[in-house]
Amino acid sequence: MVDAVPLTPSSRVAWWRVGLALPPLAFLAVFFAWPVAAIVARGLRPDGQWDLSALGEVVTDPVIRRVAWFTLWQAVLSTVACVVVGLPGAALFARYRFAGKRFLWSALLVPFVLPTVVVGVAMLGVIGPNGVAPVDLSGTIWAILAAHVFFNYAVVVRTVGGLWSTLDPRVEEAARTLGASPWRAFREVTWPLLRPAVAAASSIVFLFTFTSFGVVLILGGIRQRTLEVEIYDQTARFLHLDVAAALALVQLVAVVAVLAWFSRTQQRRAVVLGQRRAVEVQQRPSGWRARTFLAANLVFMAVLLGLPLGVLVARSFSTPQGWGLANYQALDNARRGSTSFVPPLDAVANSLLFAAAATVVAVVLGGCAAWAIAGGRSAPSGRWARWTDTALMVPLGTSAVTVGFGFFVAFDQAPLDLRSSLWLVPLAHAVVAMPFVVRLLVPALRSVDPALREAASVLGASPWRVWHEVDLPVVTRAAAAAAGFAFAVSLGEFGATVFLSRPARPTLPIAIYRALGRPGAANFGQAMALAVVLMALTVVVILGIDRLRPAGASEF
């Protein structure tokens, strides 16, 4: 194939891009593919002989089929629900200016970092048997859906809203002037332009909900089980590695199939448009329509995000002696002098340290990958780019216990005996965070007019200079959003790290679990207080990251 392509400047650039994709792919191969292959091989090749009987049993088992079907449809339904409620939110942030907007944009990510047990407490405080809401939804699919929307609302709003804010509203206005109804103008003008971002967001939401574990366990009751739960039980509790490996393969096939489908959708290239600075297109809501739209969105966010988070805040200030700061005061001294004690400042520092390391790794490697993918539109590199894109997403759709146990099997010999290494934690986080970076950067990069790059090239600019002068200014907003997500993923990540052995460097989520694992009002209150510290930390850091934007890049 290579020989068939004439050696034009553009094809040289393409191969340079392939080189760019190598570091992220190598990273993925070592820290994801190898461990997963190792644990799957341990299950399906127990004595050096392939034994695929477990695979046959799993595929034909009616219970597993039911679990797989439930896993799929709840994920599809959750994704649709997130997109449907997220789009108005995205429109709000893209088109309007209002008080508290910047804070809200950052605060959206708070649910994303909270440990699932804490979210379980929060959600049950609203829709549970004794909740604030007048209905008890626990044990139903509605509770799972509500929690999935709670977790993933920010993914849709921030991903789609980011792209939306760069679209020139005059295009839609032109359609309106020509007589289109608002709905028609949206459907035929705005929606096609947004589609790459919607595809990116929904593929991420789908993978998160497809591998949902804690939420399903806590809110769904025992009848509703996902493949992820099944894999956890078979691996960690029963050590039936053959069954677990077969289930992991089933999960992998499903994930790759869905990703391939999404990737084709995203492939329809983003329409290249002259981009506008957000400040030029955003207005204060005027007129009753706009005001109602704003109010409805804010009420929705208050109910969806505010209520459950409010429950947590209230509980953190609630003590057996009434309201007060006792839970916060106890954080620093209640268990001092024991090995399980976590000084709160240390937990904050550890969390920030791991998250910063993971973010740097994810943004650098994910950035390389995104640029390689975005540039590769012409065959054969188009197909190649699509598969790179899909490969980078697979970790999000893989069971945390498969990866976690895989590390144990793969990295147990010198020179790579990393089992107790501190590095494992940020590296595992980076594997999970990288897909976010890619998904947010690719649509942004694709919206850059290639003619600009070519013009710069022709005029003698080096690839670095082209990137710096043409691409960088456009992608900074997407890059900041991506960094925010990467940071949040790492700050709250618990799934993979819980299976890694941890020397004494506990993060905030681990401190929260330790407190919740002990009986008594004092421990419960401290867990809630730690959760509030985590929430506040998230808002502060994300506010900071959202500001990391060079002058000239658009305000949000």
Add this chain to the structure above:
Amino acid sequence: MNHLHHPRTTSPKRRHTAVLAAVGLVLALVAGACGTGTTDDTTKGSAVLGPAVSQGTLPRFPDGTKVRVVTHDSFSVSDDVLRQFTDQTGIEVQLIASGDAVAEVSKAILTKGNPEGDVLYGIDENMLSAAFAAQLFQPYQAQGLQNVAAAYQVDPQHRVTPIDHGDVCVNYDRSWFTEKGLPLPTTFADLVQPALAGKLVVEDPSSSSPGLAFLLGTIASLGGGDDPEPTAAWLQYWQQLKANGVKVADSWETAYNVDFSGSAGKGDRPLVVSYASSPPSEVTDPATPPEQAPTGVVAGTCYRQTEFAGVLTGAQNPDAAKAFIEFMLTLPFQEDAPGQMYVFPVNGQAQLPEAWVTYTTPVDKPLSIPYEQVGANRDRWIQQWSTLFR
């Protein structure tokens, strides 16, 4: 706040004010936590540093000797107590938290022969068969066993050494029963009476250790463990529980913190599967101690779980591992364990903390099933249970 979103009037200084205010909030929260005294320490430490410290001499190792201890996530020991071990032996301890008790052993079996540590603590009867089959441990008969009742020493080959035990019991919310004027339950049979419909929350035995212990308790008490049919006596009891509206939570954390009415979560169920050691923790104000704890245990439902430690096969430093096992049987560690891990010591000479003497009920006749039987039948029992509840 409007000015924040009007770019032309937003000076850099103003922008930073918002960030600074938020940073300040976090710092204030944490600083508030740091500000108060450490009054709790003295009460916690008093049981630890008794005259018994000198009892039992441990061998001295060369400086720089290290022992790596693989534990479950609930492991905890006072810094002072751990330091005594290092002072006496010269051994530096590295603790490696490795997931819950089941995941910890599963991982150890996966990496057998090339273990992460020298000694593993926290395995209970439920995983012993699997661990022995995988030859996870090397035998060691600890000197300290002379103070441990024979009932805890389940392995004649001493591949594992008993360290502590916990009893999984149904806990009740005393005030709910007082308000309703109902008698406190004492047996399994009491839990299925109509007056208690929809009042019990248990944990899923396939995902939770106390959940599994409660399931084993029903089998030990009601029989039918050999019966693979749905008519097995213990399964019939579970059918009654189901008909009476039992709720199955995923984990102890959810059941106790969210569903149970006697804890801080203020749920709507006054009965929960927890531990015999939970009630003292519900005494919220030690300054004015009540006569009885706000929660108590249903004595007839208590199932005993023993936690063991063992020297891992392939340990880099088996002698240091053995010294650590001896240390875990000495009084300082044994008397520290209740306050740190909510477990009872196996050393018959160890004293319980004062609050435990007041607020726990000794379990005279705990239920139990020999580990060989658990190992042989556990998967089938969970399977049988699952067909009823899934």
